[in-house]
Amino acid sequence: MNADLLFSQADWDFDLLWRTYDAIEDIAGTELGLITYPNQIEVITAEQMLDAYSSIGLPLMYHHWSFGKHFAQDETLYRKGMRGLAYEIVINSSPCISYIMEENPMSMQALVMAHAAFGHNHFFKNNALFQQWTDASGILDYMEFAKSYVSQCEERHGHLAVERVLDAAHALMSHGVHRYPKKRVYDLREEKRREEERRAYHEQTYNDLWRTVPKSATSRRGSHDLAERKKRLGLPEENLLYFLEKSAPRLHGWQREILRIVRNISQYFYPQKQTKVMNEGCATCVHYHILNRLHEQGRITDGTFMEVLHSHTNVVFQPDFDDRRFSGINPYALGFGMMQDIRRICLDPTDEDRVWFPDFAGNRDPWGTLRDAWANYRDESFIQQYLSPELIRKMRLFKVHNDSDAPSLEVTAIHNERGYREVRRALAASYDVSRLEPDIQIIDVDMAGDRRLILHHRVTDGVLLDEENAVPVLRHIANLWGYEVRLIEVDATTDMTLNEYDDVGPSVPLVG
Template sequence: MSMPSSDAPSLLFDGADWDFDKVRRVHDSIEEIATTEMGLSTYPNQIEVITAEQMLDAYSSIGMPLMYKHWSFGKHFAADESMYRKGMRGLAYEIVINSSPCISYIMEENTMAMQTLVIAHAAFGHNHFFKNNGLFRQWTDAKGILDYMDFAKGYIMRAEERHGHAAVERVLDGAHALMNNGVHKYPRKKVPDLAADLQRERERQAYFEQTYNDLWRTLPKSPEGVHESRELADRKARLGLPEENLLYFLEKTAPKLAPWQREILRIVRHIAQYFYPQRQTKVMNEGCATMCHYHICHRLHQKGMISDGALLEILHSHTNVVFQPAFDDPRYSGLNPYALGFAMMEDIKRIALTPTAEDRDWFPDIAGCNDPWGALRAAWADYRDESFILQYLSPSVMRKMRLFRLHDEEQAKEIKVAAIHNERGYRDVRQTLARSYDIGRMAPDIQIVDVDLEGDRRLVVQHRVADGILLDEAEAVRTLRQLANLWGYEVRLIEVSAETDVVFKQHEDVGPSE
């Protein structure tokens, strides 16, 4: 390898040490490549330098700079710090926040070469994906999230002062336990206006104080003789059942919750919804950022702006990031999202520039289009992991990563190789792998299906069982207990087949803890 230019003044930096002037120069040079050559469109950037301890703290509070306090964050911090101090794990080079401006945290321990990689990766790769991907545009309010988090932190602190730390923690414990089942999976309205939510909370509190009436407790029960099925249908229609967003139902319907408790559920629900697109785009988001830093850093080197040594340091870290252990490697824990995403995006670039006959058969729309960044930008905008893999995973990548499908039944004595590298096998492997990234299959389908508010108020929850996989008994009881604490009455869980509605198991009713 030889440096394109030996003119030292043309380098953006020389050596490992960094300062803010070097960071600014690198950012501006990266921005020039990202916007003019790659066509990236980003939110304004805000880059903040933090220590290793601050990075650990950011880990523990799910990466948000203004997160409220909860004991689980401290637990995560202690565990992460212990492993880091013992050398059993490293730290991420960066954390990036989906906000406008887009906040990228870089570690002060990084070398200048690593700061270059991080800025290209986070401040432009992730930033572009956050701004342009359809899921993020649909579900998140990048301009309002930081103000909303500031409101949330302040609201919970005031609630602790007024109602006590234990009472607030009890609500947060329950809300966090149900967080993954506290999102709307299908759009009900436009992106939440988080700024308007602040005013709405004040207005709702004022209205409640003016109109509260305790007489609702004395409502008579339904008259005798009403047909049970008709009554059940009317009740479900009135309550909007079945409801898969547990936190939303509790916020609107739980009989015993005070207004401040409902607001905390709403806060946790908004945060869960904010992270919902990230759960669906791990491969694409990391693949996009990795593809961007890889191309940008090579272009900086080609233009004589970084040295051979800097590029080699960057490539060393890049190689570690996209490393995919073999299935029999002790480090294997499934497909590395960085490796899969980067391999697929490099392949899209190859197909756009130098397609084979096979590529033209599989991808007629992009093969030989000579616009790789246009093809990539379109993919980044319009897909999530499941659909991206189903659309773009090529035979070339399957061969490179040695992917095939195994069919393993619990009762069978042998494992069957169900799909290999042939025309039919490629499509089978692609479909099977895409299905494994379907968020609807990754998390249990839990729905509230019935409650008689005029009767015993027992909440009936149903698990729609897929592939015959039932819930873990102990974990189910713990989660039901948290649900019952928020609901205020007993909760019943029934597990039924998602295909036939046949009842597999009915758990014992769980009531609130003392």
């Protein structure tokens, strides 16, 4: 029996977790050069894991029915055995919190610690998107504030009123981010103070007289110059939640505050959307190498290593396009594949690699190269920059062109000399965040007239909005805005109007 052996049994205990963590940390620090937030590992039960799932992965969340719905859904699937639970959940915070489940064997705990506490953690701390857009040390405090604020509102204004605002805000969540923001730091005290100020102002300026002023007296002033009006309202604006929070004429202070909370959460998750492949690739790559190294050093048994590999291969499995199990490209598989490929190019490049990647082919510094990639790219640019012909061949990637007017689909590029660049470009483009979400902007408000809000959807490639979803979302916007809303779908290249949702009015007044 090897004295270095960390563990040989399946059961875990806290002492083993510590020892294993230390061994992993050693490799992660010296060999891989990872720089992480301090770690906090929390052991939870399956039920708690389901809990964490259903409230979008944050340990603190305000209450909303949709989380209850997701919980019920996940629970049903889980109890039926149709879906396993995630092995881990990791939160982009400082300290970085990783959840591990009590049911898992020790081998899995080791894998999870390497994956989450080092892989994801390093990525969160070093990737430029996360650095720019999230404040890891402030998020938990902010969520604490958000949670208690929402429950205060529920007490003060009733569940239903709060639920309506949250429903509307959630519908607009993906359109509640600043895509080109300045870095802002959440500060609990600052948030609280701002909120109090808002309320104090409201109380100060409250005058009962206003109630008696006849409401219909809308003084029609001379029509303003369109450009000036837009400028004053900051239009066009693609952050719908921001615009509504600041400019919707009829919302109460607390309603604006709730919109702000949802917007801040959305902004917090914005980087994660853009880095799925890289984030998972990074974590998978890290756990794979750390556990390989532990095995080489004789610190885990062959049996443990086989278990680990079994889970690992499950995670990075990529079914072919004609497989029943195919549901798009597995971000774990693509990310892990690319990062393994980068290592190969650094250590053992072919002539082809030297032509394609002159910067780092054969530089003998795989981890440095990877750390640089992890820090400075997002999915789209990472694929555009690093996807190699070798991997395109290995995955047998090909590009299919689907024009809904044509009778059939066309293969426009495959994994050959002529196709590499096209496949790479198209794959990268499919991860472009502006492609994932429709480009919707607030264009104009008729402030002097009937206050109708006008939105444009700039249609790319002729793909319109899903109507079944668009109408209820517009209804939500109208409820927040308080007046009618019109959405026009305009072709981005020709400026032709393709579709129009006319004058959706508020269904329930949010403000009495």
